[in-house]
Structure formats: structure tokens, C-alpha cells
Amino acid sequence: MAGTMFKTVNSFLGLVFCGALLLSDSSNAFANEQGTDRSSIEWLQTQVNIGEILGDEILISDSLEKLLQIAPNHLLAKATQVQVLLNRDEARQALRIFRQLEQEFPNHKQVKRLKLLINLKQDTDARRQYESAKLFALTGKVVQAIDAYEAVFSAGFPSIFYELEYYKLLSRDDAHYDKAIVGITRLTQRYPGVGDFELQKARIILRKTPNSKAAISVLKRYAKTDRYKFEVEGLWLNTLASLVLEKRTDKQYRDFLRLFPKSMQGKLQYEAFQKDYAAYKKLLKNPGYQAYLAAVNALDNEESEKGHRLLKKALRYRPKDSMIIGEMGRAHLQLGNYEEAIKYFEKALKYTEFEGAERWEGLINTARFWGLITQLRQDLTDNNLEQAKKLLSQAKALEEDNDTVLFYQAELLYLEGKELQAFQIYRQLIERNPTNQSALQRILRSIQTENSLRSLDKLSDVLTQEQNELIRPELLVARKDIARNLADTKAERGDFHGAIQLLASIPNNNEADPWLVYQKARIWRQAGSESQGIRLFNEQTWQHPLNGELRYAQALYLSSIDEYQQAKEALQFVPLKDKTPEIISLENELVFRDFLLEIDQAIAEDELNTAKNQLAALELDMISSANVKAQVAAAWYAVAEQTRAINLLEQTLNEDPSLAPYWHIQLGTWLLAQRDTVKLQQWHENRQRIAIGTEEELAQIEQLSLDYKLLASDSPRTLLNTLIAESPFNMDGYARLASLDMNDDEFEQAYDTLLKAHQFGEFTRETEEQLLDQALLKQDTPLIEYLASHLIRRVGITDTALQQKLISPLFFFRDQEKAMELAQDLVLLSSYESELVKQAGDLAEQVGRHDIAAEYYQRVVNTAPSSSQNEAWYVSSARTGITRVNEKTDGHIAFATDLSGQTSTQSDSELGVGASLLESYFPLWSGHGFVKLDNLYVSAQSTDFTANFSAGRYGTGYLCYPQCILEKITPKDHGVAIGLGWQNEQWRVDIGTTPKGFLLDSLVGGVIYQSDFEDFSYDIELRRRPLTNSLLSFAGMEDVTLDKKWGGVIQTGITLGAYYDLGLEYGFWSTLDYHLFKGLNVKDNDRIRAMGGGYYRLYQGENYEFTVGSNLLYWSYKHNLSEETFGHGGYYSPQSYYGLSIPVTFDGKWREKLVYRLRLGVGYSTSETEEIEFFPNNPELQAQALSLVDERVEAPIFEGSEGEGVSYNLQAIAEYHFYDHWIMGLSLSVDRAELYEPNYGQFYIKYKFNPILRPLDLGPSPISPYVNF
Incomplete structure (x- = not known):
């Protein structure tokens, strides 16, 4: 029975192992x-x-x-x-x-x-999708049909008929024509000489190129074949009918009739051609028709005005000719007169009897489409987005130009602030048409917002030469703008030389660029060289002396360095006709500049009366510059003449409302400080006239407006609700109310307030950030989700700080899928900024999307391919993340062969073990499940029952000698242990059996919990495990006389562990355990054990690690049950054992494929055992033995002993990654002690479920038998 079980288990092991091989490359199974x-x-x-x-x-x-x-x-x-x-x-x-x-x-x-x-x-979803695709094709919706076909046949074509059908469909769409030709050509190559494919290829080519000699040659080749002659005849005649009226066509008809002399259709068609050709040659002599032909040529060359003039002449000769009328419509279409174009196309359609109607209908559709697009452009310019959406919907319904519709859809999204969605559409358009100039320009616009010449260069490098040429002017403008922005940044940081060099790199084509010169001069001034700026302007004005804008820029620069007289002189060179309002205003400011400077000086020196007198002496009627008047008002305010200042500034703003928003805000601030609600109301009512330039200015104005409304209020909540009801677009009011709700822990009310607010507009980004910070502080998840989602959709490509800030709230999201989508948006916006990508990986790992987490982590690691001690924290963290994710998602199947043997010099007992091990770990429930199978053969030393001493050491042999029924016994056994379990980062649970097939078997298992506290980690284990010290303790044995079994000892207990290891130079460990030992007919025992140690890494590198340690051990068993008589357990059990060991370990790696460990340990121990009866569990048997003492060579008592000694152990392990998923390893160890001499060897092979893409970690991992778990 045992043999049968062994064969069954081995067969199972073989099947599992072969299955693992099959998984590695299933294609090899049938190659x-x-x-x-x-x-x-x-x-x-x-x-x-x-x-x-x-x-x-x-x-x-x-x-x-x-x-x-x-x-x-x-x-x-x-x-x-x-x-x-x-x-x-x-x-x-x-x-x-x-x-x-x-x-x-x-x-x-x-x-x-x-x-x-x-x-x-069959009637399946695939069949229905296929029928739908065919319906699209039949109704002329070719693009939708192609998409549907590709969806149905995404896995490939199941037969040649579907493939041919697909290429026919592709040929009907100009954008897919080349792909159709490539596909049908491959079919002719795969099936050479098959007429169906060659003729289909010819049909496709002739549809677009009816004069193709190659296609006609195919028709000639198959014209005489019985299978294809009728198909060739029809195809050739259709092709001839599409050819133009010319002599070459006549020749082709004659070629056809030579091969098809009996074709009645061919003869009739040829006769009709000859008549039409004769009439056409006569028509060519008509002046009107000549004008028509010249007009068509002009329109084809986009000479629209010339074509229009010629068509007018043609219409005088042939006023009812549909072709001439239709071409006039085309002329108007090119000129952008879409309504006129539609009229002519409709008139052409009226005079068209049969052929040609489809063309005019299509052009009517085209004219309507571009008319709508023209209106749409204007609405976008006017920011009339709702009307633009309606027009776009109408244009889309015409199904004229999908790329144009997509482009303006992206434009709408961009204007609505949805930059990421717009960017994705632009990229889609370029993928469909690489020379889409408009989409390329918009991509450039998005790249330009990054303000990086490197990004601009990368874009240029990615684009083809043709694409670069298409947007060359825009690229030059973008380069200039970015260079100027970067130059300002460099100057702000003090890198003036770098800023000047950057500006010097801008090509100017010898043209005057006043504001570039101004910027260079300003930077020279910042660098402390004002004269260099003056020199730059002198050089430019020498070349362009009467350039008014250049002189204006020069005057501004001279004013900025207090050279007011020179500034005045510069403006005198501006011709009177070129004097803009800005130039006139600057001239006026220069006149009064000195007065204002004196006043400012007096105010600064706290001489307010002097300043007042100087202000009173100013003749305001002489001041034409509103800016100067506003500065005078500010001076009055500074000398505590608030009323006068307010009146003057109010008057100035009424005269010139276009004055900078700063002065409008200043007036509101002064009025608020004066608590002048009457004038504040007037200011509030006039705020719409302010030419707001920035969001910050808008926020300040709205803030002042709300402050005015709250000025007299005693109930902020009531007032805010009232204000919102009166002014639904008052975003500051919503923000204040939502903040008030959160402060009062009214989170649902705050959420409702935000929802209502976003129906009417957007908060400033700063305001929304403050609200998000408040929600995070209150830990309210719905508010966090809402505000973070909304902010992410608003964040700009260049706003790196906000992008980094917004990744953190995503960890609070309940909707994990939404969190991942938003994280991906941030990653794309940041252009894969490494720190943000790492955090996105953390989020993906938290929500269980390990594939995405691994991708993000790998992208971060790729920025620093080789690890170093100085690498950024997020790179190190990403490396750890890759390992962690791989461990979570990976699993393996492993097979091992074990050979071990041990000898006890104390009792002369021996144990030999041969094992075949199989284990599988697989992802399960956010952790790993595992299955372990141990196929074990065990054997022990022989016992000679004819020898007095030997017989007495086995079971009850002491009692039966010299009349034992056996002369000799060599115990051996075979069984299979099975274990099932699950583990994650904190828990491990398993249940199984000791080897089934052994004399004695039992259920075993365990539970481990591990965690950490600050820098320390700890674990707690409850376990029930077999004792594998000897065949007796492990499998049990049968007695020689009593017909009883004994042994099969199971240890049950608890272990506590504490550890300290931060991955630095040193670490410590300690364990404390208590176990009970029970076996069949074996005396119960217990043990307490304490162990601890430390280690120091003398060297720690990427490929090597050298560690030395020191360990202390203490054991104490209640009873000494080390022997193999009936009642003993056969396991070493001293009453006290003290040990000290010093291990030295060298871990290494070779070429990232091989890792190995060499370990040498030296130890010293002392032990003490107490005496114990031969039959400690059975007083009757012990009494019987005592009665036989005189007949035996020894008393039935095992004497106690004390001992000490030195031990050593050697261990060598190597592990090699030899293929994508495969690892093999070898482990050897030898231990030598005074009473214990075990040897051990294992060869193992592992198949990892995931490909092994990283170098192996230091420290091989042999297979642990379940019986030693």
C-alpha cells in the first residue's frame, strides 16, 4: 500500500512539475x-x-x-x-x-x-458585431465599418475570406488605401497564382488609378481563363468607362476588343466613347469651354481670383452648363464665400441630369460644413462657448471632416480649462495625420507652456523634417518667447551673463525688435552696467532712427535708470504720426517726474507739510497722464489727506477707467478703510469697467466687493447665503460659506455649498487649495475627494508644486479607481516627474493595482539605472517598491531533492533522510497561498537483538533478550507530508499533516503574526510541529515484544521574537519559546528556550556583503528523553544547555545571475543531562527490568552526564537564474559537534510566475521542507 501511494504521489509531482515547464513556454508543446x-x-x-x-x-x-x-x-x-x-x-x-x-x-x-x-x-455577440460592421459598410459608413471590423478581428482573421473582405473595405477609404494594398499584396505572396487575390488587387488599384499598366496586365493575363473571364470583362469595361476622353483611352478599348472580340457590351460602350470623344474635340474649340478648362486649372492651383474671373467668362457662353456652374461654386468655396458657393452648387445640381449629382451634393455639404466652422471660429474668438458647441454639433452631424471636428472639440476643451483632454485629442489627430498643421501648432502651444528650450528641442527632434517645416515660424516665435522668459529667470537668480547669452542666441534676421533690446538693456542694468544698455539702444537707433516703438522702448529704459532728459530727447525722434497714446502719456509723465520725485523724497523724510505744499502747487490741469494723476492721489493719501486722495483718484478713474487695475483696487481699499459704504457701493457697481489682467487681480476685486457687503453685517452665514442667492456667481461668497461650514463640522452642508458654487464658476486656485487644506485637516473624505478631483482637472502642466501637493489627498479616496485615474492625469501633466511618479506608484500599490505600481516604480528607477548611496530618496523607495510589488504578485513552483544524514555519538543513533520536495506559492487575497508536499524516506541504525547491550537500547528489547522474536531490525519508513497555508506581510497560517504513510502521523500547523514598533520588529508564533531528530521522534517505531507503537513526538508551543535591523551596519535578534512535547507511549516533556545574538556587516556593497556575528543559546528540558527505549522520544533533551557561536557569512553576486553564500561557524557549548529510567512512562516495565539486572550487562537506567565541547559548521549555497522564469540552486552543509554530526544537501529548481527582470537579491533561498516549517 505504501508503494502504491509513493507511485501516485510521484506521478502527481511529475505532472505538476511538467505543468510548470509547460507554462514557461506553451508554444514549445506543439512546435x-x-x-x-x-x-x-x-x-x-x-x-x-x-x-x-x-x-x-x-x-x-x-x-x-x-x-x-x-x-x-x-x-x-x-x-x-x-x-x-x-x-x-x-x-x-x-x-x-x-x-x-x-x-x-x-x-x-x-x-x-x-x-x-x-x-x-452562431448567434453570438461576435456574430452580431460582425453583422453591425457589414451594415456600416453597406450604408457607406466606411470609417465606422473599419473600426468595427478591427474590433471583431482583434485576435486575427479566422479564415482567408474575412481577411479579403477586410482589405476590400479598407480600399474604400482614402486614409486606409495604402494599408489595403499592402494587405492584399501579402495575400498574393502567400497564395501565388490565385486569381481571386490578384484580380481583387487589380480592382482596388484601378478604382484609384484606372490607367495602371500593372493592373491592366493582370486583367490581360486572366482574360482567357474560364473561371475569371467574365469577371475580367466586367471589371475592364467599368475601368474603361471611368477614363477621360483622350486618344490613349481609344487604344485601351482596342486592346480590350482584341481579347474580347465577341463582347457586345464592349462594342456598344466603344461606339458611345467614339461619339463622346468626337463631340469633346469639337467642344474644345468653344471659347467658353476653353475659359472653363483654364479656370479649373487655376482653381486646382488655388488661384481662386483668377479662376473666378475665367468662370464668369465661361458662363456668358454656357450659362446652363452644370460643370461650369459647379466650378463657380468651387471658386466661391475657395474664396470663403460659403453661402454663395451653396447657391451655385444647388444650381449645378438642378442642371445635372444623371452623373455628377453626387459630387454637387457632396460639395453642398462641404460648403455648409466650412460655413459652420467659420462661424465657430468667430464664436471661439468671442469666447461664446455655448454657441460654439451648438455649431460644432451641427458640423459633426454633416460627417464632412472628422479631423476638423476633433480639432475644434479640442479647442473648446482648451478654452474650458481642460488642457489634458485637449492635448490628448491633438495627439490623436497627429497620429491619424502627421502633417496636421493646426494640431502641431496646438501641441507646440502646450509644450511652450513648459517654458523649456529642452522640451522645445525634444519636440523638434520627435517631429519629422516635414512637420518641422510646417510650424517653423511658430517654432521660432516659441523659441524667442521661451528664451526671453528663461533669461528673466536667470537674471532674477543673478546669472546675468547666462541671461545675455541666452538672448543673444535668438535669431533676429537684422530686423528691429524693440522689446528684445529693452530686455537685454534691463538685464545689463540689473548686472550693474547701465551704460551697456544705453549702448545697445544707440546701436539699434542708429540703424532704425525713426522706429517709433524702438524710441519708446529706449525712453522707457532711460526713465528706469533716471536718465529722464535723455528719455525726453529719445521721444522727440518719434514722428508725429507714430505717436501712440502710450508715447504721449510717457512724455507727460517725464515732464512731471521731477516734481513727483521731490514729493516722494519729502514724504520719505517725514516732511509732510513740505510734501503738502508741493502737492498743492501742482497744476493738475497741466497733467494729461492718468497714471501721473493717480500717483499724485497716492501722495495725498500718504500725507494723511485721505478725502482729497480718494476724490482725486475717483475722478481720475472716471476719466480713464482703463487705468491699471492696481489703482481701482487701491481706491476700494481706501474706501474700505474709511468705511465709506456710499462710495464703496458706487465702486462696487463700477467694478465691471476694470480691465482685469490676472486671476490675482480678479480675486482682490471680488474680495473687496464681498468685504463691502459684509461691512455692516452681524450674521456672516445669513449674509453669505443672501449674497449667494442674489449673486450666484460670487465665488468668494461660496468659499467663505464652505469654510464656515467646515469650521462648524457641517461637512455635508459644505459639500452642497461647493457643488452649488461650481455650477456657476470656479474658485481661484489659491482659494480651492485653502479649502482642500481645511478638508484634509478635518479628515472629511467626501470633501477631500471632491476638492482634490476638481483641482487636479485645473492644474497646469508647469505647476509642479501643486501637482506634488495634489497626489497626497488621493490616498484618502474611497473610490480607488477614480484615485488611480486622477493620479495618472497628474503623472501625465508632470511629464513623468520622478518624485510624483513614485507617489503614484505608492497609491497604485495601496489600491492593489500592482501592475501599474510596478510600471511607475520602474519608470522612476530608470532615471537612475545604477544604484548608489547618493541616489534620491524616491529612487531608493521605488527600488524597494518594485521588490515589494513583485513579491506580492509573484509566485513560484519549486522542486527539490534532499539528502541528509545525522549521527548521535551519545547514543549511536542514526537518521538518514531522502526527500523529494514540491512547493507552490501563488498570489491570493492580498498575500500568497502555498502548498507544500514532502515525499520522504527515512531510515535508522540497525539493532542486533542477539547482543545484550544493543537489544536493551530498542523498545522493550531489554526485557526479551535473549529470546526476542527478531534477531535484527533496521527501521525505515516512507510517507508524504502535505501542508496548505496563506501568508502576507504580517500573517502566516498553515495546516497540514506529518507524512502520511509513516507508522504514526498527526495534524500539524501554525500561526505567525509579525509587526514592528518604531525601529524594532517582533513576531509571535503559535505552532504544532513534528520532531525530526530521529526516526522514532519523527515517524514512530513498533516494539519488538509488546506489539505496540511509540514515538511520533509533536511539539506544541509559543515563540516570541524581537529584532532590530535597519539595513545598516549592524543588527540584533532574540527569541524566547516554551513548548510541550507529546508522543504515543512517550513520556510528556516540556522545554523553555532563549536565544539571542547580534551581527555586524563588515562590508556592504551592491554585489558583496561580509557579516560576522555572535549568538548565545540556552535550552532546558524537563526530562531527558534522548534514547529509543519504550517511553523515550529519541530527541536530544538536556536539562541545561548553554551555547556560544560565532558565524561568519559571505554573500556574493556574480554577473547578476548567480548569488551565493558561504558560511563558517565555530561554537562552544556545555550541557547537563539527568539520569532517566529505561521505561520512564511505565513503572511496571521498569520494575520488570530491574528484576533482570543480574542477567544484563547494564542496569535499566540511563545515567546523567555533563559535557562541553567545540563545534563547527560549514555551509555553501548557490542560486543561478538561467532563463526568464527559472532558478536552480544547490545547498550543502556539514556540522560537527561532540554529540551531533549531521550532513545535508539539497538541489532545487524554481519556476517563477513573473519573468525575473531584476538581478537576484543577495542571499539564496533553498526550499524548506514542510516538516521543518
Whole structure:
């Protein structure tokens, strides 16, 4: 029975192991069958396909028969058989064979295609999708049909007919024409000489190029074949009918009639051609028609005005000619006169009887489309987004130009602040049409917001030469703008030389650029060289002396360095006709500049009376500059003349409301300080006239407006609710109310307030950030989700700080899928900024999306491919994350062979173990499940029952000697241990059995919990495990006289562990455990054990680690049950044991494929054992033994002992990654002590479920038998 069980288990192990091999590369399972040449199989399969194409049943049957003869079980042969059976409507047999293939090769592409073929022949979703695709094709919706076909056949075409049908469909769309030609060409190459494919290719080519010599040659080749002659005749005649009226066409007709002399249709068509051709040659002499032809040529060359003039002349001669009328419509279409174009197209349609109507209908549609697009552009310019959306919807319904519709959809999204969605559409447009100039310009606009020349260069490098040429002017402008911005940044940081160099790199083409010169001069001034700025302007004004804008810029620069007189002189060179309001205002400011400076000086020196007198002496009527008047008002306010200041500034703003928003805000601030509600109300009512330039200015104005409303209020909540009801667009009011709600812990009310607010507008980003901070402080998840989601959709590409800030709230989200989507948006916006990507990986890992987490972590690590001690924290964290995710998602199947032997020099007992081990770890419930199988053979030393001493040391042999029924016994046993369990980062739970098949077996298992506290980690383990010290303790033995069993000791107890290891130079560990020991007919025992140690890493590098340690041990068993007489357990159990060991370990790595460990340990120990009876668990047997003392060589008492000694151990382990998923390893160890001499060896092989993409970690991991778990 034991032998049968052994064979069964071994068979199971073999199947599992082979299954692991199969998983590694399933394609190898059918690559070759008994040496069969795969090319022969594929050739016969091709013959079957050709037979189906030609309808040759004999060819099909013969080829299939031969195919099944040479490879009856080959996947391709079986698949071909299924296909033939399906085509013969023998579905039942086809399905039976298919089910077998599906079981054997569930993931093979051939099987998936067969499944699709079967589904297409039944009432399934695939069939319905296919019918829908065909309906699209029949109704002329070619693009939708192509998309539908590609969705149905995403796994490949299950038969040649569907593939051919697909290429026919592609040929109907200009954008897919080349792809159709490539596909049909491949078919002709795969099936050379098959007319169906060659003629279909010719048909596709002739549809677009009716004069193609190559296509016509194909028609000539098949014209005389019985199978194809009628098809060729019809195709050739259709082609001839589409050719233009010219002499070359006449020749082609004659070529046709030579091959088809009896074709009545051909003769009739040729006669009609000759008549039309004669009439056409006569028409060519008509002046009106000549003008028409010249006009068509002009329009084709986009000479719209010339074409329009010629068509007017043509219409005078032929006023009812539909072609001339229609071309006039085309002229208007090119000129952008869409309404006129529609009128002419409709008139052309009226005069068109048969052919040509479709063209004018299409052009009417085109004109309407571009008319709508023109209106749409204007609405976008006017920011009339709602009207623009309606027009876009109407344009889309015309189905004229999907790319243009998509482009303006993106433009709308961009204007609505949805930059990411707009960017994705622009990118989609370029993928569809690489020369889409408008989309390229918008991509450039998005890149330009990054303010990086490197990003601009990357864009230029990615673009083709043709694409670069298309947007070259925009690229130059973007380069100039970015360079100027970066120059300002460099100057702010004090890098003036770098700023000047950057500006000097901007090409100028010898043209005056006043504001570039101004910027250079300003930077020279910041660098302390004002004269250099003056020199720059002098050089430019020498070349362009009367350039008014250049002189204005020069005057501004001179004013900024207090050279007011020179500034005045510069403005005198501006011609009177070129003097803009800005130049006139600057001239006025320069006149009064000195007065204002004196006043400011007096105020600064606290001489307010002097300042007042100077202000009173100013003649305001002489001041034309509103800016100067506003500065005078500010001076009055500074000398405590608030009323006068307010009146003057109010008057100035009424005269010139276009004054900078700063002065409007200043007036509101002064009025608020004066608590002048009357004038504040007037200011509030006039705030719409302020030319707001920035969001900050808008926020300040709204703030002042709300402050005015709250000025007299005693109930903020009531007032805010009232204000919101009166002014639903008052975003500051909503923000204050929501903040008030959160302060009062009214979170649902705050949420409702925010929802209502966003129906009417947007908060400033700063305001929304403050509200999010408040929600995070209050830990209210719904508010966090809402505010974070909303902010992420508003964050800009360049706002790195806000992007970093917004990733953190996503960890609070309840909707994990939404959190991941938003994290991906942030990653894209940040252009994969490493620190943010790492945090996105943490989020993905938290929500269980380990595939995305690994991708993010790997992207971060790729920024620093080689690890170093100085690498950024997020790179190190990402490396750890990759390992952690891989551990969570990976699993393995492992097989090992164990050989071990041990000898006790104290009792002369021996134990030999041979084992085959199998284990599998697999992801389960956010952790790993595992299965472990140990197939074990154990044996012990022989006992001679004819020898007095030897007989007395086995069971009750002491009592039966010299009349024992056996002369000698060599105990051995065989069994299979099974363990099932689950573990994660904190828990491990398992349950199993000691080897089934052993004399004695039992249920075993354990639970471990591990965690950490600050820098320390700890674990608690409850366990029930077998004792494997000897065959007696492990498997149990049968007594020689009592017909009883004893042994099979199980230890049950608890272990506590504490550890300290931060991965630095040193670490510590300690454990304390207490266990009870019980076995069948074995005296109960218990043990307390304490162990601890420390270690120091002398060297710690990427490829090597050298560690030395020191360990202390203490054991104490209640009873000494080390022997193998009846009642003993056969396990070493001293009453006290003290040990000290010093291990030295060297871990290494070679070429990232091989890791190894060499370990040498030296120890010293002292032990003490007490005396114990031969039969400690049975007083009757012990009394019987005592009565036989005189007849025996020893008393039935095992004497106590004390001992000490030195021990050593050697261990070598190596592990090698030899293929994508595979690892093999070898472990050897030798221990030598005074009473204990074990040897151990293991060879193992592991198949990892995930490919091993990283170098192996230091420290090999041999397989642990379940019995030693």
C-alpha cells in the first residue's frame, strides 16, 4: 500500500512539475511532433486554404488527408480540420475537436481564431458585431465599418475570406488605401497564382488609378481563363468607362476588343466613347469651354481670383452648363464665400441630369460644413462657448471632416480649462495625420507652456523634417518667447551673463525688435552696467532712427535708470504720426517726474507739510497722464489727506477707467478703510469697467466687493447665503460659506455649498487649495475627494508644486479607481516627474493595482539605472517598491531533492533522510497561498537483538533478550507530508499533516503574526510541529515484544521574537519559546528556550556583503528523553544547555545571475543531562527490568552526564537564474559537534510566475521542507 501511494504521489509531482515547464513556454508543446517538418504542415494547410478559395473540394480533401496522416495531433492540422468541418456544416464534429484543442492550448492564437470562427457561425455577440460592421459598410459608413471590423478581428482573421473582405473595405477609404494594398499584396505572396487575390488587387488599384499598366496586365493575363473571364470583362469595361476622353483611352478599348472580340457590351460602350470623344474635340474649340478648362486649372492651383474671373467668362457662353456652374461654386468655396458657393452648387445640381449629382451634393455639404466652422471660429474668438458647441454639433452631424471636428472639440476643451483632454485629442489627430498643421501648432502651444528650450528641442527632434517645416515660424516665435522668459529667470537668480547669452542666441534676421533690446538693456542694468544698455539702444537707433516703438522702448529704459532728459530727447525722434497714446502719456509723465520725485523724497523724510505744499502747487490741469494723476492721489493719501486722495483718484478713474487695475483696487481699499459704504457701493457697481489682467487681480476685486457687503453685517452665514442667492456667481461668497461650514463640522452642508458654487464658476486656485487644506485637516473624505478631483482637472502642466501637493489627498479616496485615474492625469501633466511618479506608484500599490505600481516604480528607477548611496530618496523607495510589488504578485513552483544524514555519538543513533520536495506559492487575497508536499524516506541504525547491550537500547528489547522474536531490525519508513497555508506581510497560517504513510502521523500547523514598533520588529508564533531528530521522534517505531507503537513526538508551543535591523551596519535578534512535547507511549516533556545574538556587516556593497556575528543559546528540558527505549522520544533533551557561536557569512553576486553564500561557524557549548529510567512512562516495565539486572550487562537506567565541547559548521549555497522564469540552486552543509554530526544537501529548481527582470537579491533561498516549517 505504501508503494502504491509513493507511485501516485510521484506521478502527481511529475505532472505538476511538467505543468510548470509547460507554462514557461506553451508554444514549445506543439512546435514539433515526432520530428515532423513544420514547413510541410504549413504547406498542406495552405493547399487546403487554396482549395476553399477555388471551391476545389478534391484539393481540400486530399490536402487535409495528407496533413492528418503526417501530423494527426498537431495543432495546425487539427485547426485546419475544424475549419474544413465548419465550412462543410459538420458543426458537431468540429466542436468536439475544438474542445480538445481548447483544453490543451487555451491561450494559443490559433485556438482563439477558431473560437472566433465558431462564434461567427452562431448567434453570438461576435456574430452580431460582425453583422453591425457589414451594415456600416453597406450604408457607406466606411470609417465606422473599419473600426468595427478591427474590433471583431482583434485576435486575427479566422479564415482567408474575412481577411479579403477586410482589405476590400479598407480600399474604400482614402486614409486606409495604402494599408489595403499592402494587405492584399501579402495575400498574393502567400497564395501565388490565385486569381481571386490578384484580380481583387487589380480592382482596388484601378478604382484609384484606372490607367495602371500593372493592373491592366493582370486583367490581360486572366482574360482567357474560364473561371475569371467574365469577371475580367466586367471589371475592364467599368475601368474603361471611368477614363477621360483622350486618344490613349481609344487604344485601351482596342486592346480590350482584341481579347474580347465577341463582347457586345464592349462594342456598344466603344461606339458611345467614339461619339463622346468626337463631340469633346469639337467642344474644345468653344471659347467658353476653353475659359472653363483654364479656370479649373487655376482653381486646382488655388488661384481662386483668377479662376473666378475665367468662370464668369465661361458662363456668358454656357450659362446652363452644370460643370461650369459647379466650378463657380468651387471658386466661391475657395474664396470663403460659403453661402454663395451653396447657391451655385444647388444650381449645378438642378442642371445635372444623371452623373455628377453626387459630387454637387457632396460639395453642398462641404460648403455648409466650412460655413459652420467659420462661424465657430468667430464664436471661439468671442469666447461664446455655448454657441460654439451648438455649431460644432451641427458640423459633426454633416460627417464632412472628422479631423476638423476633433480639432475644434479640442479647442473648446482648451478654452474650458481642460488642457489634458485637449492635448490628448491633438495627439490623436497627429497620429491619424502627421502633417496636421493646426494640431502641431496646438501641441507646440502646450509644450511652450513648459517654458523649456529642452522640451522645445525634444519636440523638434520627435517631429519629422516635414512637420518641422510646417510650424517653423511658430517654432521660432516659441523659441524667442521661451528664451526671453528663461533669461528673466536667470537674471532674477543673478546669472546675468547666462541671461545675455541666452538672448543673444535668438535669431533676429537684422530686423528691429524693440522689446528684445529693452530686455537685454534691463538685464545689463540689473548686472550693474547701465551704460551697456544705453549702448545697445544707440546701436539699434542708429540703424532704425525713426522706429517709433524702438524710441519708446529706449525712453522707457532711460526713465528706469533716471536718465529722464535723455528719455525726453529719445521721444522727440518719434514722428508725429507714430505717436501712440502710450508715447504721449510717457512724455507727460517725464515732464512731471521731477516734481513727483521731490514729493516722494519729502514724504520719505517725514516732511509732510513740505510734501503738502508741493502737492498743492501742482497744476493738475497741466497733467494729461492718468497714471501721473493717480500717483499724485497716492501722495495725498500718504500725507494723511485721505478725502482729497480718494476724490482725486475717483475722478481720475472716471476719466480713464482703463487705468491699471492696481489703482481701482487701491481706491476700494481706501474706501474700505474709511468705511465709506456710499462710495464703496458706487465702486462696487463700477467694478465691471476694470480691465482685469490676472486671476490675482480678479480675486482682490471680488474680495473687496464681498468685504463691502459684509461691512455692516452681524450674521456672516445669513449674509453669505443672501449674497449667494442674489449673486450666484460670487465665488468668494461660496468659499467663505464652505469654510464656515467646515469650521462648524457641517461637512455635508459644505459639500452642497461647493457643488452649488461650481455650477456657476470656479474658485481661484489659491482659494480651492485653502479649502482642500481645511478638508484634509478635518479628515472629511467626501470633501477631500471632491476638492482634490476638481483641482487636479485645473492644474497646469508647469505647476509642479501643486501637482506634488495634489497626489497626497488621493490616498484618502474611497473610490480607488477614480484615485488611480486622477493620479495618472497628474503623472501625465508632470511629464513623468520622478518624485510624483513614485507617489503614484505608492497609491497604485495601496489600491492593489500592482501592475501599474510596478510600471511607475520602474519608470522612476530608470532615471537612475545604477544604484548608489547618493541616489534620491524616491529612487531608493521605488527600488524597494518594485521588490515589494513583485513579491506580492509573484509566485513560484519549486522542486527539490534532499539528502541528509545525522549521527548521535551519545547514543549511536542514526537518521538518514531522502526527500523529494514540491512547493507552490501563488498570489491570493492580498498575500500568497502555498502548498507544500514532502515525499520522504527515512531510515535508522540497525539493532542486533542477539547482543545484550544493543537489544536493551530498542523498545522493550531489554526485557526479551535473549529470546526476542527478531534477531535484527533496521527501521525505515516512507510517507508524504502535505501542508496548505496563506501568508502576507504580517500573517502566516498553515495546516497540514506529518507524512502520511509513516507508522504514526498527526495534524500539524501554525500561526505567525509579525509587526514592528518604531525601529524594532517582533513576531509571535503559535505552532504544532513534528520532531525530526530521529526516526522514532519523527515517524514512530513498533516494539519488538509488546506489539505496540511509540514515538511520533509533536511539539506544541509559543515563540516570541524581537529584532532590530535597519539595513545598516549592524543588527540584533532574540527569541524566547516554551513548548510541550507529546508522543504515543512517550513520556510528556516540556522545554523553555532563549536565544539571542547580534551581527555586524563588515562590508556592504551592491554585489558583496561580509557579516560576522555572535549568538548565545540556552535550552532546558524537563526530562531527558534522548534514547529509543519504550517511553523515550529519541530527541536530544538536556536539562541545561548553554551555547556560544560565532558565524561568519559571505554573500556574493556574480554577473547578476548567480548569488551565493558561504558560511563558517565555530561554537562552544556545555550541557547537563539527568539520569532517566529505561521505561520512564511505565513503572511496571521498569520494575520488570530491574528484576533482570543480574542477567544484563547494564542496569535499566540511563545515567546523567555533563559535557562541553567545540563545534563547527560549514555551509555553501548557490542560486543561478538561467532563463526568464527559472532558478536552480544547490545547498550543502556539514556540522560537527561532540554529540551531533549531521550532513545535508539539497538541489532545487524554481519556476517563477513573473519573468525575473531584476538581478537576484543577495542571499539564496533553498526550499524548506514542510516538516521543518
